[in-house]
Amino acid sequence: MPITQKQTPSIPSRSINFFWTKSRTKLFGDLITYLIISLFSIVILIPVLWMLSTALKPLSEVFLFPPRWIPSKLMWENFIKAFTFLPFGRYFANTSLITLGAVVGQLVSSPMVAFAFARLRARNKEAIFILILATMMLPWQVTMIPLFIGYKTIGLVDTFVPLILPNFFGGAFYIFLLRQFFLTISPELMDAAKVDGCGYFSIFFRIYLPLSKPALAAVAIFTFMGNWNDFMGPLVYLSKNDNWTLTLGLSRFTGMYGTTAWNLLMAASLVTVLPCILLFFFAQRYFIQGIVITGVKG
Amino acid sequence: MNIAKQKNKLGILARKEERAFYLFITPWLIGFFVFTIGPILASLYFSFNFYDVVSPARWVGLQNYSDMMKDQLFWQALKVTGVYSVGSVTLGILASLAIALLLNRDIRGVAVFRTVFYLPSVISGVAVSLLWMWLLNSDFGMVNFLLWRIFHIEGPSWLMNRLWVIPSMVLMSMWSIGGSIVIYLARLQGIPTQYYEAAEIDGAGYWSRLLNITLPMMTPVIFFNMITGVIGSFQVFTQAYVMTNGGPNNASLFYVLYLYRNAFRYWRMGYASAQAWILFLILLVLTALLLSTSRRWVYYEAD
Numbered sequence: 331m332p333i334t335q336k337q338t339p340s341i342p343s344r345s346i347n348f349f350w351t352k353s354r355t356k357l358f359g360d361l362i363t364y365l366i367i368s369l370f371s372i373v374i375l376i377p378v379l380w381m382l383s384t385a386l387k388p389l390s391e392v393f394l395f396p397p398r399w400i401p402s403k404l405m406w407e408n409f410i411k412a413f414t415f416l417p418f419g420r421y422f423a424n425t426s427l428i429t430l431g432a433v434v435g436q437l438v439s440s441p442m443v444a445f446a447f448a449r450l451r452a453r454n455k456e457a458i459f460i461l462i463l464a465t466m467m468l469p470w471q472v473t474m475i476p477l478f479i480g481y482k483t484i485g486l487v488d489t490f491v492p493l494i495l496p497n498f499f500g501g502a503f504y505i506f507l508l509r510q511f512f513l514t515i516s517p518e519l520m521d522a523a524k525v526d527g528c529g530y531f532s533i534f535f536r537i538y539l540p541l542s543k544p545a546l547a548a549v550a551i552f553t554f555m556g557n558w559n560d561f562m563g564p565l566v567y568l569s570k571n572d573n574w575t576l577t578l579g580l581s582r583f584t585g586m587y588g589t590t591a592w593n594l595l596m597a598a599s600l601v602t603v604l605p606c607i608l609l610f611f612f613a614q615r616y617f618i619q620g621i622v623i624t625g626v627k628g
Numbered sequence: 629m630n631i632a633k634q635k636n637k638l639g640i641l642a643r644k645e646e647r648a649f650y651l652f653i654t655p656w657l658i659g660f661f662v663f664t665i666g667p668i669l670a671s672l673y674f675s676f677n678f679y680d681v682v683s684p685a686r687w688v689g690l691q692n693y694s695d696m697m698k699d700q701l702f703w704q705a706l707k708v709t710g711v712y713s714v715g716s717v718t719l720g721i722l723a724s725l726a727i728a729l730l731l732n733r734d735i736r737g738v739a740v741f742r743t744v745f746y747l748p749s750v751i752s753g754v755a756v757s758l759l760w761m762w763l764l765n766s767d768f769g770m771v772n773f774l775l776w777r778i779f780h781i782e783g784p785s786w787l788m789n790r791l792w793v794i795p796s797m798v799l800m801s802m803w804s805i806g807g808s809i810v811i812y813l814a815r816l817q818g819i820p821t822q823y824y825e826a827a828e829i830d831g832a833g834y835w836s837r838l839l840n841i842t843l844p845m846m847t848p849v850i851f852f853n854m855i856t857g858v859i860g861s862f863q864v865f866t867q868a869y870v871m872t873n874g875g876p877n878n879a880s881l882f883y884v885l886y887l888y889r890n891a892f893r894y895w896r897m898g899y900a901s902a903q904a905w906i907l908f909l910i911l912l913v914l915t916a917l918l919l920s921t922s923r924r925w926v927y928y929e930a931d
Binding site for chain 2: 378498603
């Protein structure tokens, strides 16, 4: 901490202070750090716990002041009630289908594009790559309207196609992530394979893909999260109730039940976010890696 | 003779490699034309038209753009989004940097804290919006209860209040800064320790090391987060749509919410396209501005 800071540039005054020895300063700093971080953690966790607590309460205890953290009776039936009021099972299936399609699409398309940018030489490669990065900056609202009109013209509005199809043509962010990862694989492997008579396709399939499982997992996870949580896409494209996704159902839930049934609303929200939370806990390593690859090395 | 033959062969190989390159990027190329360049040009075209989807488009030149300049709601939306952007990006960077610095202090249990801080980022936009509507409920919400219990402050009616609605959304955005914390932390851990050792030998204290080594080394990542943060904050939609629907009295009429209404509620596709283009231009200008200042404060390692 600042106490050990030297006062004059020439004479080291560190040794003069007997109380604030180095280890004591470190200990003191650690304590303060723990205190602040724990405080922040509590602030972060309160909303999550409050969500859980509300979801398990009878309605009569939702509006209590001061609020009560532990419900007098755990109302598991809130989940059933929330799910029978609206066809959330249907929404769950729809969301799963769209998300699965999107993940498959990204895994099929992005790696091959990324491989080309990481390992194949071609004229104009750098220029094209900058173009890819530039598309990341384009707000998708610019393309949203013409795409909507296009899909409407060929009668694909209110189907899942507009939400799944674009994923089969690679996502700029994922191409970038995978390229960064491929660049860390030693190019000598590729040269050796070439000497052995491997073509680019088998190098890609037999060397790069198997060695990139963590990065592929990161792509799958981010695509999953992005599509599972997407709201504006389904809002624009899906209108029939049978086609709705979980996020659409949730947003309409407020209007139907009024804003008063907070316990049911929180129960429905919890079920909606549960797959993402589970995925996060089981695949945290890949999350962190993916974020680090794109954020730090970019 | 022999050399010439070899050269020719290399040329064939290089050409083969280039062919493979274009083959591999075919999916992206198709997508780029069909889902990006095509729609961009179409959007530009629509922005010079009146088009309501039902009747054919009618060319009106710059009318949409001049209408926009006179549209008070457009300016309101721009103001709301700008204020939110400045607030959420600035506070987000400061807070996540501070937490990352704390987590980097070589203490135990960093992984646990990192998990806790990242957790909110995996929860969906709609669920987060509903949760915060409940937390910020003026009568029974947890936030006002804690404010009263701890500080004896009577909290405002947050989302129902014209002055508090944007601060509410900024506050809510602070809950999901886990992603940037992870990025900052990774970068912090990548700073070579020799720098610190050298500084310590010279007698530099904690703050001096922070100012002269850590922060300069962090500037590229801060810069990256700033750009993605600005772009993201200008595209806020879900919170505004779900929590307030632009209210009260248009105090949370975010830019994209207004764009969405024009396009899909009033079916003014031309006007909405013009709005989308203005959004694009604003983001381009902001990014260019940030880039031009970056030379002065972003430190790039010479490599």
